[in-house]
Amino acid sequence: MTENPFVFGTIVRGDNFADRKKEVKEIASDLTSKTNLIIFSPRRYGKTSLIFKVLEDLEKKSIICAYVDLYPATTIEKFANIYASSMAKSKGGKLDEIINFIKDLIPPVKLTVRPEGTSDIEGGMEIELSRGKSDINAVLSRLYDLPERIATKKRKKMVVVFDEFQEITKIDGQEIERSLRSRIQHHKNVSYVFMGSQMHLLGRAFESKDRALYRMGKPFNLRRIPxxxxxxxxxxxxxxxxxxxxxxxxxxxxxxxxxxxxxxxxxxxxxxxxxxxxxxxxxxxxxxxxxxxxxxxxxxxxxxxxWDSIKGKQRAVLLAMAKTGQKEIFASDFREDNGLGAPSTIARAAQYLEEKGLIEKNGSQYGISDTFFEEWLKRLD
Ligand SMILES: Nc1ncnc2c1ncn2[C@@H]1O[C@H](COP(=O)(O)OP(=O)(O)OP(=O)(O)O)[C@@H](O)[C@H]1O
Ligand SMILES: [Mg+2]
Structure with a gap:
């Protein structure tokens, strides 16, 4: 029986992926020429699928690629394990070689390799580093040199992708950003991609002058498919x-x-x-x-x-947007007609709704992401 040819909710590859030729080419070319990138878009636009396509192409050109999914990185220890495991999964060498690199960088580390699925890191084999909690930051700051070591040893270029990078900003304030920058700015053979959908967090991390990763890459705004x-x-x-x-x-x-x-x-x-x-x-x-x-x-x-998960003004803003189709949500007649209050109140509600992936901002305009949910809201009494 023929299967349904339309796939959603997972990373799409091969024939399930609509070309995005222009984006693939631009990103691949930037990464090949050692430009770091910050790729951002609202949720579910296809960032992860796109970067997988790019990495597939780069691997064909003998560039070593590592994909680090930070979504499960809820603590700094988990982050260290995810990072080490991702490097080991890159085709930068046999597992033994990578383990030796790690041991070289952080000599007294105890390292456990587990088969897939035995801890909460997803995919392939997992490396668990154990050190006293107190110096996990020191372990990490040395670990950041792993890709450069691998690339230099293999005499190849390497690309490291951090997906859901905003999770980092939630772990420990800005310590990780500072130590990451202090290491990767010296790397000559590695390009970095920072990706995410929580624009306010990413924006702050890469566009504020007082942040360590300020302008660490070229921004790339992924749009919908034409x-x-x-x-x-x-x-x-x-x-x-x-x-x-x-x-x-x-x-x-x-x-x-x-x-x-x-x-x-x-x-x-x-x-x-x-x-x-x-x-x-x-x-x-x-x-x-x-x-x-x-x-x-x-x-x-x-x-x-x-709908149950949102409250008060957030509900009011979302509902008014759905019912009126208004995109300029700070316009005074929109605010007054719908009893939404001051612009600052709307701004707070909008930020929350954007973080939840319910609305998207494009320039000064806002829209509801899911048109079917929008229709559902319109039909609410
Ligand atoms: N190039 C594409 N061609 C066809 N469908 C796509 C494409 N990119 C994304 N999609 C659709 O969008 C869904 C989400 O893609 P993906 O998980 O790559 O997006 P994302 O931006 O990484 O999402 P999230 O913000 O949740 O991490 C896919 O399951 C697929 O249905
Ligand atoms: Mg994704």
């Missing part, structure tokens, strides 16, 4: 899934989702399922409407939970 490019992808995926769809209906889909990568895949997934259940192969205009309603019914529980 409609023409997404359209070609959607048509092709329907074809792979055994269905045809007209250009007009593709346009209707991307118009509904405003080309948001995740929500577009989600809607297409539902359209494909619905058409499949009918047993015929040509996607009709009505299918899109039916699929959208189905999707919203499926999400009703999640939307209710989201």
């Amino acid at each position: 409609p023409e490019e997404f359209g070609i992808f959607i048509k092709d995926r329907f074809r792979v899934g055994g269905m045809t769809i007209s250009a007009g209906n593709v346009a209707k889909i991307v118009d509904l989702t405003q080309c948001h990568p995740y929500y577009t895949q989600q809607l297409c997934h539902e359209v494909w399922n619905y058409r499949k259940s009918l047993g015929t192969k040509s996607v009709e205009t009505d299918d899109i409407t039916v699929a959208k309603e189905q999707l919203m019914r499926n999400q009703n529980y999640a939307y209710t939970a989201l």
Whole structure:
């Protein structure tokens, strides 16, 4: 049986990834020429999928790549273990070699290698460093030289990606940033990528003059996938899934989702399922409407939970945005008509909603990320 060709909620690779050729080329070229990058976007725009594609291409050019997912790094000890494990998983050498590098850098360290899944670090094998809690900062500051060591030894370039970098700022104030900078600024063979979606945290870390990582990289703002490019992808995926769809209906889909990568895949997934259940192969205009309603019914529980999780002014701002479609949320008539209070109150609510990934800021304009949730809000009494 043909599988649903639309995937959402995981990293997409290969045929499930719409090219983003321009972005891949620009990022790969910057990293090859030793430019550090700060890649940011609202949630679920495809940062992780994109960087995996770039790393795949760079590995083909013999560049050593390490991907460090900081999402589970809730303590400094976990961060150290995740960092060491990520280096060991890079193809920068056999495990033994990397372990020797680590032991060289931090001689008295006790190091345990565990198989995947036995602690809370995900993927592949895991390294656990144990040292007295007091000097974990010292351990880390030496560990930061690991990529440069690996690259120099292998006579290759290396790229290190920190995904969900904002988590670092939550662990220990700014100590990690300071020691990271003090090491990596000397690295001659390694480029760094800092990625994340919590823009206020990333912005502060990289754009404030008083922060250690100030201007440590070139900012790269990842946007939604352009409609023409997404359209070609959607048509092709329907074809792979055994269905045809007209250009007009593709346009209707991307118009509904405003080309948001995740929500577009989600809607297409539902359209494909619905058409499949009918047993015929040509996607009709009505299918899109039916699929959208189905999707919203499926999400009703999640939307209710989201709504319950926000309070007071946050609710008021979100609801007013949905009901009026207003994007200039600080405009005085919008504030007055909806009883939202002072601009500072709206700013606080907006920051919270943005952190939760519910709204997005683009220049001076704000919009609700999930158009289906927006529709759900519009229908609230
Ligand atoms: N280039 C792409 N082509 C097709 N679909 C994509 C693409 N990029 C992202 N998506 C869709 O968006 C979803 C989220 O992608 P991904 O996890 O890479 O985004 P992210 O920006 O890293 O998200 P988060 O902010 O949650 O970490 C994917 O599961 C997929 O459905
Ligand atoms: Mg991600």
